[in-house]
Structures are given as C-alpha cells and as structure tokens.
Amino acid sequence: xxxxxxxxxxxxxxxxxxxxxxxxxxxxxxxxxxxxxxxxxxxxxxxxxxxxxxxxxxxxxxxxxxxxxxxxxxxxxxxxxxxxxxxxxxxxxxxxxxxxxxxxxxxxxxxxxxxxxxxxxxxxxxxxxxxxxxxxxxxxxxxxxxxxxxxxxxxxxxxxxxxxxxxxxxxxxxxxxxxxxxxxxxxxxxxxxxxxx
Amino acid sequence: xxxxxxxxxxxxxxxxxxxxxxxxxxxxxxxxxxxxxxxxxxxxxxxxxxxxxxxxxxxxxxxxxxxxx
Numbered sequence: 001x002x003x004x005x006x007x008x009x010x011x012x013x014x015x016x017x018x019x020x021x022x023x024x025x026x027x028x029x030x031x032x033x034x035x036x037x038x039x040x041x042x043x044x045x046x047x048x049x050x051x052x053x054x055x056x057x058x059x060x061x062x063x064x065x066x067x068x069x070x071x072x073x074x075x076x077x078x079x080x081x082x083x084x085x086x087x088x089x090x091x092x093x094x095x096x097x098x099x100x101x102x103x104x105x106x107x108x109x110x111x112x113x114x115x116x117x118x119x120x121x122x123x124x125x126x127x128x129x130x131x132x133x134x135x136x137x138x139x140x141x142x143x144x145x146x147x148x149x150x151x152x153x154x155x156x157x158x159x160x161x162x163x164x165x166x167x168x169x170x171x172x173x174x175x176x177x178x179x180x181x182x183x184x185x186x187x188x189x190x191x192x193x194x195x196x197x
Numbered sequence: 198x199x200x201x202x203x204x205x206x207x208x209x210x211x212x213x214x215x216x217x218x219x220x221x222x223x224x225x226x227x228x229x230x231x232x233x234x235x236x237x238x239x240x241x242x243x244x245x246x247x248x249x250x251x252x253x254x255x256x257x258x259x260x261x262x263x264x265x266x
Binding site for chain 2: 020024027029034035038041048049065066067068069
C-alpha cells in the first residue's frame with residue numbers, strides 16, 4: 001500500500017479486508033482475491049491526497065462509504081451464498097441445454113440407422129452437456145428444469161460405457177471363453193455358470 | 198441505499214462472465230487505475246436488458262395510467 005496508516009488504522013483495515021475475504025470466499029463466480037485487491041486500491045485512491053499517516057478516523061470515513069461487508073455487501077448475495085448471477089435477473093439460458101439434447105437425439109437416430117456418424121453426435125452431445133454443467137457451476141446457477149436436457153446426453157454415453165466395463169469382461173464366460181480369461185484362476189466363471197475346467 | 202463496495206463483487210462477476218474486460222493504466226494523480234470496458238457480448242447483454250427494462254417500465258406505466266383513469 002502506498003499510503004501509510006497508523007497502527008490502529010492498519011489494524012482496522014486488516015480486519016475489514018478479512019471480513020471481505022471471509023464473506024466472498026467460496027462465492028460462485030467471484031475471485032475473492034481480486035475483489036480484495038480492488039477494495040485495497042479503492043481505499044488507496046480515496047486516501048491518496050491525505051497527509052500520512054492516515055488515522056483510523058480518516059480510514060473509517062472511506063470504509064463507511066464502501067459499506068460494511070456484512071451488512072451492505074450481503075445485499076448483493078443470493079440465497080445460495082453468492083452474488084446473484086446475471087442469469088438470475090435475465091432468466092435461464094436454455095440454448096446450450098437444447099443443443100446438447102438435440103445432438104444426442106441425432107446420435108440415437110443415426111445409431112438406430114446403423115451409421116458410424118452416431119458416435120460424433122453422441123460424443124458431441126456428451127461434451128456439450130459437460131460444458132453446460134461446468135458453465136452453470138462457474139456462474140453459480142442451478143440447472144433446475146434444464147437438468148433433464150443436460151443430464152440425458154451424459155447418461156446416454158456414460159451408462160452404456162459403465163455397463164460395458166462391468167459386464168464386458170464377463171461376456172467371454174457366457175460365450176465359453178472361460179479357459180482364455182484371467183478370471184478362470186479365480187473361479188468366477190464357474191460361479192456364473194461358465195464351463196469349468 | 199447500496200454501498201460503494203457492492204460494485205466490486207458485481208464487476209468481478211461481469212468480468213468472469215466475459216461481459217467486461219479490464220485494463221490497468223497509470224495515473225499521474227495517484228495509483229494506477231483499473232478501467233472496465235464492455236465486450237461485444239456485454240453490449241448485446243446490455244441492449245437486451247435495456248429492451249427488457251423498457252418493456253417492463255411500459256407495462257407498469259400503462260397499469261398506473263389504467264388505475265388513475
């Protein structure tokens with residue numbers, strides 16, 4: 001800080017900045033450290049022309065105009081604990097959610113038609129859905145009613161992959177591939193009705 | 198009354214949402230100043246908000262006029 005504060009004023013200012021930090025910590029879409037830096041610069045600018053060292057009273061007059069972080073700034077916070085996003089004023093943006101679902105539906109149609117291009121649409125829908133979730137998280141929004149549009153493309157990709165991972169290794173057992181599999185030594189095949197040695 | 202400090206978290210969020218950009222410029226009168234500038238997305242958002250506000254204000258005005266007459 002370029003202005004010099006008395007020990008009392010410095011203590012008061014540190015306490016104020018600590019309040020700002022605590023209040024904004026974890027608030028979605030807010031960089032608490034940058035806001036703290038902005039507040040520090042604001043105070044520095046306001047007190048720039050004042051003779052040093054700055055007393056607690058002089059500092060207090062600036063802090064009063066800035067407002068108490070607890071009483072004043074909390075008005076800018078939404079119920080979830082953060083500053084309200086623009087979306088909370090403007091309404092939810094459904095475009096990305098519809099795009100995710102649209103791509104996935106095209107993917108399913110191509111899949112039923114037996115076309116390889118289905119993988120492109122399913123993959124694209126999955127990636128867009130993940131982006132929509134991240135974006136909502138970054139903006140401190142809840143997906144709300146958009147959830148079904150966004151989570152379906154993820155489920156359409158993840159669920160079959162999970163099933164493949166879980167059941168895939170067991171398929172050779174059913175097809176009589178027991179002798180070749182590593183699980184033969186564990187006796188899993190026998191337990192599942194595969195051919196034993 | 199909204200205190201001056203309230204503006205900083207809001208500006209920070211606008212920056213995170215890429216509606217504004219910031220630049221630091223040296224000032225002859227004291228510490229360097231931070232300038233906020235609307236991006237093209239910010240301008241579009243502003244126009245949208247202005248038109249929404251105009252619609253809302255017009256609706257309220259017509260309600261008031263209806264109540265008075």
